Amino acid sequence: MHPTSTIVAALDAVRKRYGHVVALDGLDLAVRRGEVYALLGPNGAGKTTTLSLLLGLTAPDAGRVTLFGRSPHDLEARRRIGVMLQSAALPEALHVLDLIRLVRSYYPTPRTVADIAALAGITAILDRPYAKLSGGQQRRVQFALALCGEPELLFLDEPTVGLDTESRQAFWTTIRTLVGNGCAVILTTHYLEEAEALADRVGVIAQGRLFAEGSVDAIRSRVGQRQIRCLSRLSAEVAGAWPDVRLARRDGDWLTIHTPAPERVLRELLAADVDLRELEVRRAGLAEALGEITREAA
């Protein structure tokens, strides 16, 4: 076990329901100092509720939520975090610099404006009205606001939605720099390559519970599945009917098969289609692993 002082944010047996819908059903989760923790799971699994609880936006029905060992409502605790939410329309008439000045004023020892602008890549647009920015630029400004306080813990909710590939890479580089300086990150994302690129640990939430937790590799290896891919004339229906085949799919000429027993399936496959080409077998990615885990959960 880790001493509690290294835990920056935690949920203990937390339950939360909205009307008849159970959003969280006894969730335990702990994020350590300086790590990137990616929260993954299907829509409606409870990711947003988890973030809302940690940010003090909503209160649990049962269990305990702590931020730096305090209540998330505690201003002292929140002065150590930075936040970028999935959707937050900032006042359109304000200039980027006005917004940064405002958010800096919430913190005891904020970063300098120049540092914030450089980290988020917005130096050139500081004097522009927020309304006049492109979607990607607005997203970067929202990221800049999350960095204002030189936080020890950064909440990023779907941070790179709407960014092009280049901006996303730049964003990841910045996150790595921040983490290198000791900042912990709680990340939710739909882009699994983002979790693979950044996360030290991944927590998979399904049906309001933590279903799997560990490094990206550990999560991947939890799934014994392999993916077989080849150019073949076999139909997905034929391959899908073999024993041990979990899933068979055609994309144009490509046939893709998911199976926990690749050796046996390969024998069948090679016997059934002597002409198949471009055969490859690989460990399932995070996407397949997640699919598997959430299917188990359901």
Added chain:
Amino acid sequence: MNAIYLSDPIARRSLLEEIRCEFLRLARAPSFVVPTLLFPVMFYVLFGIVLAGGKATTFQAAHYMLGTYCVFGVMAPSLFGFGVTVAMERDEGLLALKRALPMPPANLVLAKLGMAMAFAAIIFALLATVGSTFGGVRLGLDQWLALATVCLCGVLPFCAIGLLLGALLSPQGAPAAINLLYLPMAFLSGLWVPVFLLPKPMMMTAPLWPAYHLAQLAEAAIGQPHAGGVLGHVLVLALYALVAGHVAVRRLARVA
């Protein structure tokens, strides 16, 4: 909830920044500023001075209407400034972001309240200037000060009601819904036509509206005919402010 501003310099500094941003936001939105400042003055000139001046009225129209149009004027920035803006900021997630950030919770309300009071002060100054220059309004210094106080403190119940509407309404529906409250309330409270000239059934319902009570306070401040005691009106307005404000804050804590 405001003790934090006494003990915590970070909270104080952030409140000043919050007010600055609120001011910049409004200053860059002439579609809000211009009508809010000009409508009460235009109406006062038209109904309180031009139209009333021709008739041999038994009461001092320009004096009396100065009181009612001050009330009409301070209602708008309070109701709309809170109602429409809060509905929008709530719906678009800005409120949630600010609550998640370490913003001292009262910043939001205090910055908007500060702006509503600034508008009330400007509207009072405009109406007072027009009234004394063109309407022949003559008041003692104590009466001017009393009327200014009524205007500044009068924003409180309407800000609370605005906050409540902002907590409940969708941003698309808020402007229309607030007009639907604002304009009938102004009429039924005797802000356009003195309440004693309204048809009897309407006159009976006037005390239901907070604007009626504020108008009576305004008239009392400048020695014009008014009904009821000052304390009673203040209590009704305080009740409106506390109940609406309390419900709004609870509601916002849940939805945002």
